[in-house]
Amino acid sequence: MRLSLALSLIIGLAAAALESTQPEGRDAPRKIRKRTLGVKKVTGEATMSLPNTPANAPEGYQTWITFLDDKHKRSVDSLSAIPTDVQRRRESIEILQRLRRQNPSDFYECATSGQGPKSSDCGIITSTVLASATDLIVAPASCLVFAFGSCQGFFCSLCSMLATSTDFIGSQLDLADALCVSNGQAGTIVAQDAPQWDAGYVRAGTGLPGYDLCH
Template sequence: MKPVFFLSLIAGLTVSVAEGSERAKRQARWSRSSYESGTAHPSLKLDKVDLKQLPETLIQVDSKTTPAAALSSRQSPAGNFYECRNSNPVPADSDCNTIIDEVLALDQPLIVATNACLTFQYGTCWGFFCSLCQQLSTDTTFVANELVNAESLCVANGQIGTIVGADAPQWQAGFVYQGSSLPDYDVC
């Protein structure tokens, strides 16, 4: 029997299910007991003026258009911003990379309620993906790709950080130290 991963979202709005791939099966064997996912709400108000334009090296223009409330792994990040912040303590880069691998291995569609966050926990690292202004649909590949950006820009440099999609539908993804408050940027 194939392992099945469940990811429940706020107030039972939806439950996404994906059957594990070979990679997911291998990873689930060694990390299932210490990797957790859940839901939360952003709670740490931060000023959007501190957001910086995503570096051009991370921007790849794609002519594919998507519906306003849908995000895909092919969506252009041209309107994305980021912020890295100091934290004491900081999450271990290897823990955050484990989260990226786990999220990517899920390979499933997601629906995220307005002002809700999916959380992914492993060791010292807490990854998150939040819908800021409206319910949106996306997939774990998109989420993992944005977590990669937050890891390479911030966590790899000893900081916590957030990538913010300021164009509709607005979202944020990033990493904080386990148990820390999730950022809340008013970009709506």
């Protein structure tokens, strides 16, 4: 009996020592992959897909993929440089604080005719896009569209396949809201240098703007 108890004690101590040397799965630090905070060109094969829809997305919020139409292309002569002192409408959001400021090659255009979307509807889209937390691939001459109420947001790759994220797209939509939509106008942010893209807000049902920037 004493021998049996001694053996049991030794086996128990050995097992405890072995367990103490193993990392605890629940307490082990997890690697968190940072999402793309800008735009970069993608080479090779990749598949375009829609971003995640947050569980708390408002009823009526929709996303889809569409393609640029040549008949809606605009001249780059109408673009203006983005002011350095522009006040983003959601500057307090942590994601927007981490994102890069505009490059000198980034421009914008506010529509000079037609009825603009409601800023409140566009604001809901911006918040929902930022909450989507998705890395994305956007095919050439293709657009991601986000719609709610009177507002239709978009992000388009003008020339090549791009990698980006909803963090970056949300920041550009927010900027279009601050520069144009808040003043009752549709608005577009445009990157003229490679990789070329545009993003912004139009009134629901309106064709998406495009620019002839591919060389």
